[in-house]
Amino acid sequence: MQRIVVKIGSSSLTSAEGGLVPGKIRFFAGELTSLKNAGYQVLLVTSGAVAAGFTAIGYKKRPKATHEKQAAAAVGQALLMQAYQEAFASSGIGVAQILLTRSDFSHRKRVHNALMTIEELLHWGIVPIVNENDTVSVDELRFGDNDTLSALVANLVKAQQLVILTDTDGLYTDDPRKNADARRIERVGHISEELLHIAGGAGSQVGTGGMRSKIEAARIARLGGVPVFIGRAAEPGDLQRAVQGIGKGTYFETPLHTLPVKKQWVGFHSHPKGCITVDRGAETALLSDGRSLLPAGIAAVRGDFQPGDVVEVAGPDNRIIGRGIINYAAWQLRAVAGLSTKEVRKRVEVQRIEVIHRDEWIRLGDS
DSSP states (O other), X not given: OOEEEEEEOGGGTXXXXXXXXXXXXXXXXXXXXXXXXTTOEEEEEEOOHHHHHHHHHTOSSOOOSHHHHHHHHHHHHHHHXXXXXXXXXXXXXXXXXXXXXXXXXXXXXXXHXXXXXXXXXXXXXXXXXXXXXXXXXXXXXXXXXXXXXHHHHHHHTTOXXXXXXXXXXXXXXXXXXXXXTOOBOOEESSOOHHHHHHHOSBOOSXXXXXXXXXXXXXXXXXXXXXXXXXXXXXXXTHHHHHHHTOOXXXXXXXXXXXXXXXXXXXXXXXXXXXXXXXXXXXXXXXHTSOOXXXXXXXXXXXXOOOTTOXXXXXXXXXXXXXXXXXXXXXXXXXXXXXXXXXXXXXXXXXXXXXXXXXXXXXXXXXX
């Protein structure tokens, strides 16, 4: 059974002034129900708690202070879940609330528990509704928007597709509101700096994410082996058409396979303790040949780390190409950088000769 993660943003659920629009909630619940009835397992990542709650509290516009946003989220989260519960109930479908923070993903036991909960809910035919826990998140630890959260969730559950719904029908070569010659980009096989520049900034007053954040989310999902659709679902059947490959939007393809949870943690959730720079041969071995990193390929070592820590790996041009779990202490690696395996064994004592084993490495550059 194919598993689909659908992300819906604030602007798709609320009015321009804030506050939920019941008709919009019912529409998306209907679209998700149709997808579920077609045989898919469905997970929903939703925004809208702050936008739903600030008008209910009495704020005239979306608050900016952290304590005000958290208060709005506390009120809005209940309103949002009530609206979804009522909308799905007419089809006999149960829903469940899952609130996550970035620290949940950084903690391997907690993210495993979240995954087990999601798997159990899906087993019983319940739609998990995931949102960021805005009432306890602090700015420096936030996802920044639920686009990133949706990508991490899609990777975690090994989804067959991530569908990010927005109020525009995909990515254009320019702003179609200002340039009549702007052309929609139908498919993307490589996320370049030029593409990110085209995406620009946020476009809504009630949400936090723009097209750029959605492309950044697509990059994360693609690295996890999950293809992505970014576009619009405005008419009945649009969501199913998006999943079938004929939707109103842009498709981001990936040649990669889904990642084990351990590699997801290394690549997206861990906190690197240092950085090592490799030569051209080692870069090729890691990126093209699927080989482990050996001491001979090390050109420079930065930071203070111990065996078992996660470090970033940079190529000869100092561009970060990936992350991995290190088998050497920083002082050991400095002592043997550039040496052959035979010489390394003479100088230091380590459990594994590989600096980073290929099974504990993840590439981070766009494919």
